[in-house]
Amino acid sequence: MPKPTVLLIGGLTHTNKEWEAFSSKYNLKEFRKGTRDEFLQNCKNGDYDDVVALYRSNTSVSETGPFNQELISALPKSIKYICHNGAGYDNIDVDAVTTRGLQVSSTPIAVDDATADIGIFLLLGALRQAWPHLAAIKAGGWKGKAPLGHDPKGKVIGILGMGGIGRAFAHRARAFGAKIVYHNRTRLSPDLEEDATYLSFDELLAQSDVLSLNLALNPKTRHIISAPEFAKMKDGVVIVNTARGALIKETDLVAALESGKVSAVGLDVFEDEPTVESGLAQNPRAFIVPHLGTSTIETQRDMELLVLNNLENAVDKGSLLTPISEQKGKFNNGGP
Missing domain, CATH: 3.40.50.720 (NAD(P)-binding Rossmann-like Domain)
Known part of the structure; x- marks a missing residue:
């Protein structure tokens, strides 16, 4: 044979x-x-x-x-x-x-652990408004001009897509004293859900201090976050995305960031990779890295x-x- x-x-x-x-x-x-x-x-x-x-x-x-x-x-x-x-x-x-x-x-x-790790890195960088300070010290200065940041403790972290990566991200976020809420196509079993609270999509948008995107990109999820969704979110919400850039309509994200509706973003992925929307690349409240989620040996x-x-x-x-x-x-x- x-x-x-x-x-x-x-x-x-x-x-x-x-x-x-x-x-x-x-x-x-x-x-x-x-x-x-x-x-x-x-x-x-x-x-x-x-x-x-x-x-x-x-x-x-x-x-x-x-x-x-x-x-x-x-x-x-x-x-x-x-x-x-x-x-x-x-x-x-x-x-x-x-x-x-x-x-x-x-x-x-x-990929779950490495992607969740970079998600936490982005979460902290965005909450602490770290980008201007990193840019300043690398340029030979000291602290940059940025507002005071926030602690993750006590924040409501909403996870859109509670699969393996979402659950690994939730596990890490719990260590900071955050409250975990999530939305999924279907509710998780109690053993997987742990202490997370299941919400409808609109409830997730309305209640989250931080919204982390951890779902697959397909025709149904493309631009799942755009202007109408931003309008339903808290003022000053933080967005973290380690999944796929096109889950968010980037022009609407830039507008929400510039208006202050979104106070900061932590992004590993972009809609038109390797091109980064200039409104994100130039905004000091955008803590961004070039798709490093699984970049470990x-x-x-x-x-x-x-x-x-x-x-x-x-x-x-x-x-x-x-x-x-x-x-x-x-x-x-x-x-x-």
Whole structure:
């Protein structure tokens, strides 16, 4: 019997040895570098006609672009599984892959702690109005001109999206004496909810001193926070976003920040990455970092390993360990 064939798209940083070890039971193919047109031509030429599963690395967007209808329709019929490196997968057309019968995994769990850590960093930086002071001391001065900051203790921290990252963020925020409220598509079980209070979406907007966005980007959640939502929030609310920039309509966020409706923001993600809206880049009340949520050696290795484990389980056992939420139950797939 010939070995099953698997395909790597993009590069690996921490698990090249583990990938190479797969050669003992799989035929390995790679598209580490190239253009979208080259990849599509390879598909057309039949180079991947025996591929059963592919590993889509977190750098693969620069090689193939998004997995949209054009690319998905070009994939060979042999492919059944797309193992994606990333908790977010908004650059994969979920409807198109599902219609095509392709099963997709992502990397939840592996990213929870590191993303929550950067969320707390942004929370504290925004509350303490730290940006002008950091800029001043780096420029050879001392303190910058900024209003006094706030303590997290006693604040109502609202979490929009209480999945793994949201719960990890809540766990850390509790250590500061904050009160946790949240909104989810469905209310959590008591053991996961702990002491957090479940609210409706509008209640969350109205009651939160800090609003943290921890949900996936999809057509339903794009611009879930825009001018009408800001109007429902407390004056002086703080916004933290470590999920996806396009969850917020950035022009409306800039307006709310400039008006004082939003007193400060802590942002790791932006609507048009790597471009940052000038109204955010230049505002001293915007505490911002360039998408560093999972930028640690430990987390990125864990992510790569989880993708490899998904690929192996798919080829050997016919199921994914961490299927994307939209596909759970559709392909007899388990997963947390």
